[in-house]
Structures are given as structure tokens and as C-alpha cells.
Amino acid sequence: MTDSRVLAAMAHPLRRRLLDVLTVHGPATATMIAERTGQTVANVSHHLRVLHGSGLLEEAPELARDRKQRWWRRTSASLRWSSHDFTRDPADTAIAEAAQSLNLDRHTNLVRTWLAAGEDERARWGDSAFSTDRWLHLTPDELRQCAAEITGVLDRWAGRRVPGDGRQRSPVFVFAHGVPARP
Numbered sequence: 260m261t262d263s264r265v266l267a268a269m270a271h272p273l274r275r276r277l278l279d280v281l282t283v284h285g286p287a288t289a290t291m292i293a294e295r296t297g298q299t300v301a302n303v304s305h306h307l308r309v310l311h312g313s314g315l316l317e318e319a320p321e322l323a324r325d326r327k328q329r330w331w332r333r334t335s336a337s338l339r340w341s342s343h344d345f346t347r348d349p350a351d352t353a354i355a356e357a358a359q360s361l362n363l364d365r366h367t368n369l370v371r372t373w374l375a376a377g378e379d380e381r382a383r384w385g386d387s388a389f390s391t392d393r394w395l396h397l398t399p400d401e402l403r404q405c406a407a408e409i410t411g412v413l414d415r416w417a418g419r420r421v422p423g424d425g426r427q428r429s430p431v432f433v434f435a436h437g438v439p440a441r442p
Contacts, residue, residue, distance in 0.1 A: 260340040263351040268313035269338060270358035273298065274306045275365055278315065278333065283430045286319045286332035307331050336417070366434045394442065402437055409435050 260266055269275060273296075280295050281287060287295075289304040296303065310316040315334060322330040345355035373388060381388075397405065413433060421428060 260338060261344045263345055263348070263354045265313045265315065266340060266345070266358050267354045268309050269315060270354060270361050271306070271309075272361060272365070273302070274310055275361060277303065277306055277310065278338070279365075281316070281331065281333050282336065286322055286330050288328060288330055292331075337414075363436075366432075366436075369432045395437075402439075406437055409437075 260269075269278065276296060277292060280292050284291075284295065289300050289307055292298075292307070293300045293303045307316060311318070311331070315338075316331050317334050319330040319332045340355070340358070342352075342355045342359060345351040370390075395402075395405070413435075416433075
């Protein structure tokens with residue numbers, strides 16, 4: 260993603276959540292998404308139109324049962340951008356920084372929600388949920404290589420065919436950040 264208008268459309272907490280719902284559950288109507296998010300259909304419809312206008316969503320008319328029903332799907336399974344692509348204009352830089360901050364808030368809130376889950380839910384997953392971090396000594400090129408390897412693993416798991424073995428699978432959120440920092 261290199262268009263700041265597209266990034267700005269995505270950089271809204273509810274729109275980010277709507278994209279996640281469509282990623283996890285696949286194409287849906289505004290009514291279905293409203294039920295999953297606890298939002299009003301009118302509010303969801305507005306934000307879906309904004310996402311559509313930016314090219315992040317498209318209609319899926321083949322799924323509609325009649326002309327009134329509007330189904331939506333993502334145009335791309337993932338969102339990737341580099342803040343480096345938005346440094347030429349101060350307004351674009353501000354949009355990229357806001358999008359990065361929103362993403363980090365979304366990531367940490369999903370983890371916080373898991374940590375606050377009830378004992379039954381946490382017991383069901385046992386020790387499978389994880390948190391990991393490392394301090395590495397890397398050059399910028401090595402960090403890019405590390406990111407490509409980590410992203411490749413996540414892409415492989417995200418793109419796999421889900422086995423038809425009858426076992427229940429739930430959405431699982433996985434994220435990683437690699438940033439230069441000082442301990």
C-alpha cells in the first residue's frame with residue numbers, strides 16, 4: 260500500500276476491525292458484520308462504503324439472494340505498507356504514523372482481551388497461546404531478511420487449506436514486531 264488515502268481509510272478503529280471480520284469470516288453483509296461487532300447496520304454500512312471507496316473492499320454480487328442484499332469481501336488478504344513510502348509529504352507521514360499507532364493498539368488490545376479471558380477459555384487452549392521476544396544484533400538488511408522469514412511462515416499458515424478432519428478451529432491472532440530499540 261503506497262496511497263495515503265487508502266491508508267487513511269484503513270486507519271480507523273472500526274474500519275480496521277471490519278477488515279479483520281471479513282478476513283476471519285469471509286464475505287458478509289453489513290447486517291452479518293453488525294451482529295459480529297455489536298455495531299448498528301447503518302454505522303457498519305457507512306464504514307464499508309468508505310473501505311470500498313478506497314479499494315480495500317469489493318462487492319460480491321454473486322452471493323446475494325436478491326438485488327437488495329449487498330455482500331462485501333476484501334480485495335486483498337493482507338495489508339502491508341512501509342512508513343518509508345510516506346515520508347515525502349508531512350500529511351502523508353502523519354497518516355502513516357496514525358495507521359501504525361492504530362495497528363499497534365489493535366494488536367495489543369487483542370492480546371489484552373485474551374489475557375482477560377475467563378479460566379474456561381484459557382484452560383481450553385492450555386499452553387498453546389504464546390508470547391516471545393528476543394534481542395538480536397542486526398543490520399537493516401538482516402532485519403529485512405528476518406521480517407521476510409517471519410512473514411513467510413505466517414503467510415504459509417494463513418494460506419494453507421484447513422483440513423477437513425472435523426476438528427474445531429478458532430480464529431487465532433499472531434503478530435510480531437521487529438524494531439530497533441534500546442534495552
